[in-house]
Every structure is written in structure tokens, then in C-alpha cells.
Amino acid sequence: MKITEKEVRYVAxxxxxxxxDAETAxxxxxxxxxxQHMDRLNxxxxxxxxxxxxxLFEGGxxxxxxxxxxxxxxxxxxxLANAPQPGAGYFKVPKVIER
Amino acid sequence: xxxxxxxxxxxxxxxxxxxxxASELAAAALRFAEAExxxxxxxxxxxxxxxxxxxRRVDERIARGEDPGALGGVPVAVKDVIVTKGVKxxxxxRLLADYIPPYDATAVIRIEEAGGVILGKTNCDxxxxxxxxxxxxxxxxxxxxxxxxxxxxxxGGSAAVVAQGTAVVSLGSDTGGSIRQPASFCGVxxxxxxxxxxxxxGLTAFASSLDHIGPLARSVKDAATVLAVIGGRDPRxxxxxxxxxxxYSAHLTGDVKGLKLGLPVEYLxxxxxxxxxxxxxxxDQLKALGCEVREISLPATEYAIACxxxxxxxxxxxxxxxxxxxxxxxxxxxxxxxADMYRNTRGEGFGAECKRRIMLGTYVLSxxxxxxxxxxxxKVRTLIARDFANAFQEVDAIVAPVSPFPAFxxxxxxxxxxxxxxxxxxxxxxxxxxxxxxxxPCGKTAEGLPVGMQVLTxxxxxxxxFRLADAFENVQKKQ
Numbered sequence: 001m002k003i004t005e006k007e008v009r010y011v012a013x014x015x016x017x018x019x020x021d022a023e024t025a026x027x028x029x030x031x032x033x034x035x036q037h038m039d040r041l042n043x044x045x046x047x048x049x050x051x052x053x054x055x056l057f058e059g060g061x062x063x064x065x066x067x068x069x070x071x072x073x074x075x076x077x078x079x080l081a082n083a084p085q086p087g088a089g090y091f092k093v094p095k096v097i098e099r
Numbered sequence: 100x101x102x103x104x105x106x107x108x109x110x111x112x113x114x115x116x117x118x119x120x121a122s123e124l125a126a127a128a129l130r131f132a133e134a135e136x137x138x139x140x141x142x143x144x145x146x147x148x149x150x151x152x153x154x155r156r157v158d159e160r161i162a163r164g165e166d167p168g169a170l171g172g173v174p175v176a177v178k179d180v181i182v183t184k185g186v187k188x189x190x191x192x193r194l195l196a197d198y199i200p201p202y203d204a205t206a207v208i209r210i211e212e213a214g215g216v217i218l219g220k221t222n223c224d225x226x227x228x229x230x231x232x233x234x235x236x237x238x239x240x241x242x243x244x245x246x247x248x249x250x251x252x253x254x255g256g257s258a259a260v261v262a263q264g265t266a267v268v269s270l271g272s273d274t275g276g277s278i279r280q281p282a283s284f285c286g287v288x289x290x291x292x293x294x295x296x297x298x299x300x301g302l303t304a305f306a307s308s309l310d311h312i313g314p315l316a317r318s319v320k321d322a323a324t325v326l327a328v329i330g331g332r333d334p335r336x337x338x339x340x341x342x343x344x345x346x347y348s349a350h351l352t353g354d355v356k357g358l359k360l361g362l363p364v365e366y367l368x369x370x371x372x373x374x375x376x377x378x379x380x381x382x383d384q385l386k387a388l389g390c391e392v393r394e395i396s397l398p399a400t401e402y403a404i405a406c407x408x409x410x411x412x413x414x415x416x417x418x419x420x421x422x423x424x425x426x427x428x429x430x431x432x433x434x435x436x437x438a439d440m441y442r443n444t445r446g447e448g449f450g451a452e453c454k455r456r457i458m459l460g461t462y463v464l465s466x467x468x469x470x471x472x473x474x475x476x477x478k479v480r481t482l483i484a485r486d487f488a489n490a491f492q493e494v495d496a497i498v499a500p501v502s503p504f505p506a507f508x509x510x511x512x513x514x515x516x517x518x519x520x521x522x523x524x525x526x527x528x529x530x531x532x533x534x535x536x537x538x539x540p541c542g543k544t545a546e547g548l549p550v551g552m553q554v555l556t557x558x559x560x561x562x563x564x565f566r567l568a569d570a571f572e573n574v575q576k577k578q
Binding site for chain 2: 019
């Protein structure tokens with residue numbers, strides 16, 4: 001087995017996902033099958049192969065920096081327009097720090 | 100006016116000869132699309148005010164004696180992962196069911212500057228994750244060619260509207276085949292340009308090193324025209340390329356004599372007989388046009404699925420972290436602490452496929468597994484890109500199938516995620532290499548289901564890709 005139910009719960013914690021027991025069981029079985037398939041990569045000899053960290057690594061140099069000029073920002077009202085709970089010009093969230 | 104038969108050229112001629120105005124066309128197209136939509140569920144919502152305003156601007160240009168623009172008056176549909184200012188953009192997700200973006204994607208701005216009239220937003224798999232459009236929170240799309248079958252995914256709605264005739268062209272997004280596969284299932288043209296050819300600004304991020312915006316259309320020429328409009332450097336996407344965008348449609352000469360084409364031997368092993376027969380027939384037709392066809396080898400192909408689903412899910416787990424109940428409309432009603440609010444919002448908001456991919460991506464990036472999975476996959480990605488680079492030393496273009504099989508029945512594959520992932524084998528390799536690739540119709544099975552042929556060329560050589568696909572389309576249309 002590639003992944004246990006306990007590991008699924010641990011990863012769900014890292015991913016900030018609440019999962020039901022049924023979801024956890026299904027994910028364990030799905031991920032197990034998928035990870036077994038992924039183990040095929042171990043068959044490939046990648047000695048001395050550079051990881052592809054940039055898509056067009058052979059595409060030649062591109063000037064990717066734009067001129068550093070100020071542009072109008074989105075603005076407070078527009079930024080908050082989709083907030084589930086805006087308040088006093090901010091995004092409101094449940095209390096983080098206890099006094 | 101017969102809306103399903105319109106092309107970009109026909110719209111232009113009709114507007115310039117005052118056969119109808121852009122406003123008349125937009126109103127008629129909206130009426131038609133709204134009436135037809137119940138058959139497919141391809142549009143999620145329409146934006147009539149925006150469409151009519153865009154059409155009026157085109158009419159004003161014509162009245163002033165100006166050119167209406169390359170897409171003047173053309174009805175366009177946009178996949179609902181591409182943001183539209185003031186028009187709901189849901190990404191097919193319950194999490195964003197009420198999200199109204201405060202800005203436009205660059206591709207959307209360019210479509211409207213060229214006179215295009217955006218009618219509405221199209222259905223898709225949630226956050227573009229899926230190969231059947233069955234992962235939409237707003238119900239699946241039915242394939243207009245065969246209503247009991249899927250349209251493909253994730254740009255299922257964008258392929259369906261073009262096939263159905265409820266838009267002339269559409270925008271989709273492609274991360275591992277999400278434009279090409281639905282195009283092949285619905286019998287239309289779908290283009291994934293070179294990575295960086297089209298700005299991703301305003302495309303909701305799924306896997307940033309693999310995401311593309313591209314056009315779907317009923318002809319190669321229309322797809323080429325749209326790509327010329329949306330392509331080119333955008334200062335708001337640092338990965339968008341400086342390379343100049345050619346006038347693709349001027350290169351559709353029909354002459355492909357002497358073009359060297361490669362047929363990857365590894366791909367042909369996976370084919371069901373009917374799709375394989377149609378591709379073979381297509382290759383014979385290309386030979387008859389004077390192309391030289393030879394077999395080539397892309398040896399890393401068998402590792403592409405594993406490589407892709409590691410990289411794509413790793414990037415997705417990171418990109419989707421932003422949907423936490425703070426900024427984007429949906430927040431769980433339960434959760435007294437900040438952490439519980441995050442977890443419950445995401446647990447209630449994301450559908451099963453998104454959760455699966457977030458979990459997989461989080462796992463492969465987690466401590467102890469990074470080198471074994473993510474770093475290894477990035478190295479294999481280099482090998483896949485090298486395979487293509489080697490092949491393009493010998494050939495001008497590669498022809499291949501798009502999908503191992505035609506459109507399958509709704510519900511047929513939902514219970515087996517790995518089987519669904521494995522069906523992406525032919526489209527994923529080109530995505531990983533970042534090269535341009537497209538699907539062009541290649542005939543129908545005995546049951547009448549469309550099959551697409553894929554054409555792939557080297558980075559930034561969309562011109563050769565379009566020229567070959569256009570010549571092939573001419574042969575197909577004569578049959």
C-alpha cells in the first residue's frame with residue numbers, strides 16, 4: 001500500500017480540507033492506485049538530467065521584466081466586492097489571537 | 100440569418116454589405132443561443148448587456164467608415180475560467196458560484212478590441228480539472244453530436260457551443276488536453292498555442308507551467324484568426340512571449356507538398372481500432388497531398404501521464420490554496436476558528452475531483468516526497484521535451500491521435516479516476532513540452548462520432564501547424 005488512511009488525514013490537514021469518513025476512505029483507495037502508477041517514474045534514468053523549471057528553456061532569452069511604472073490599483077471597494085464578510089474596509093475572519 | 104452556418108468572413112461580408120448590423124446579429128445570436136442551450140447546458144450564463152454594447156461599438160465603427168475589426172460583430176463564447184469584468188465567472192465551482200471579477204482577462208480585452216461580441220460564459224469541469232465536463236458544479240454538458248455522450252473536457256462547453264452553432268468561435272483553456280480533446284469529441288477545431296503565446300492574465304490558475312488559453316472554431320481559418328487577435332506579449336503576464344505574431348490566415352495556402360511529417364510509433368499502440376483506422380486514413384490523405392511521412396520515436400511517452408499528474412496537481416494544490424473563505428464569495432457557515440473556517444469552506448466548496456487533485460498535489464510536495472515525485476517528474480518533463488526537440492530536427496510537424504477513443508457515454512468513466520487520467524496520454528505530452536498543438540476533425544466512426552487528428556509543431560511555429568491542418572480540412576470537407 002502506498003498511502004494509509006492516517007496519511008490521508010495528515011495530508012488533508014496540510015491542504016486545509018475537511019473530509020468526511022467516506023471521502024477519506026475513497027481518497028485513500030484512489031490515491032493508492034494513482035501513486036502506484038506514478039512509481040513507474042522510478043524506471044527512468046534521470047542521472048544528469050536538469051529538472052525543467054522553465055517551460056521555454058530552449059526558446060531563447062525573453063525580456064520578461066516590464067517597465068517599473070505605477071498604475072492605478074484595484075481600489076478598496078472593488079477588492080472587497082467579493083468578500084464573504086467585509087467590514088470597515090477589511091476582510092473579516094474569525095478571531096485568530098486570544099487576548 | 101442562419102447563425103450556425105456563420106464564419107468570421109461571412110459576418111464581415113454581411114456587416115460591410117449592410118445585410119444586417121452587428122446589433123441585429125448580436126440580438127439574434129443571443130435569442131438563438133438561449134433557446135438552444137437547454138439541449139446541451141453548454142452556456143452557464145449569458146451577458147446580453149455587454150454583448151449589445153460591444154455590438155453597438157462595431158456598428159458605430161462601420162457608420163464612421165472604419166474597419167469593424169478582425170472579429171467585428173462575431174459572436175464569441177468564453178470559458179468560465181477566464182475572468183470577465185462585471186460578468187459572473189464561476190470556474191464551474193460551487194466556491195465561485197457568485198463571483199463577479201473586478202477586471203477582464205487580456206484575451207477578453209483583445210477579443211472585444213477586435214470587435215468580437217461576447218455572448219456568455221461556457222460550462223467546464225471545476226477549475227478546468229477533468230476530461231468529460233462531468234465535474235462541473237452546474238451539471239454536465241451534453242455532446243451536441245450525441246446527447247447521451249460527454250462533450251469532453253475540461254472546455255466541454257466551449258467545444259459544444261461551436262459544434263451546436265450557438266457561437267461562431269470560443270475561448271477555452273488547456274492544461275493537459277482540455278481544448279483539443281473536447282474539440283475532437285465534438286467535431287470542431289481546437290488550438291493549444293505555444294506556452295507563452297497567449298497571455299494568461301485573467302485565466303484562473305490551475306497549473307501555471309501548463310496553462311494555456313486557446314481558440315475553438317468550426318474552421319482552421321477562424322481559429323487562426325482568433326489566435327492572431329489574442330496572441331502576443333502582455334506586460335501583465337511575465338511568461339508571455341515577445342515573439343511577433345504572424346498573420347496566420349495569410350499562410351493557409353493549401354500547399355503542403357514536401358512537408359516532412361512524423362508519426363510517433365509509441366502512440367499507435369494505444370489506439371482502439373476505429374480511431375486508429377481514421378487516423379491512418381488521414382495520414383494517407385496527407386501523403387496524397389505530397390507530405391513525406393515517416394515514423395518517429397518519442398520514447399518517454401509512457402511516463403507522461405505520471406509526470407503530468409505530479410506536476411499539474413502540485414501546482415494546482417498551491418494555486419487553489421487561495422480559496423479559503425476570506426476573499427472569494429463562499430464561506431462555510433460553520434467553523435469558529437480561522438483554521439476550521441478554512442477547512443470547512445474548502446471541504447464544502449470543492450468537488451470530488453478538485454479534492455483528489457489538491458490531495459495528490461499536497462502529498463507529492465510534502466516533506467520526504469518532494470524529490471521522489473516532484474523533482475523526478477520535472478526531470479522526466481525535460482526528457483519529454485527533448486524527445487520532441489529531437490523529432491523536430493527530422494520533421495516539420497507531428498501528426499497523432501487526440502484521444503484513444505471517441506466521446507464516451509455520460510457516467511461511463513466517473514468512478515475510475517486513473518482510467519480517466521490515462522485517456523489523456525496523447526495530449527499531455529505536447530502540453531508538457533509547451534509546443535503548439537491542435538485538433539482538426541478527421542472523420543466519424545460508424546456510429547457517427549467525430550474523431551480528431553492532432554497536429555504538433557515546434558515552439559512558436561503555429562504557422563506550419565495551421566497550414567497543414569487547413570490543407571487537411573480541405574480534403575475532409577470534400578468527402
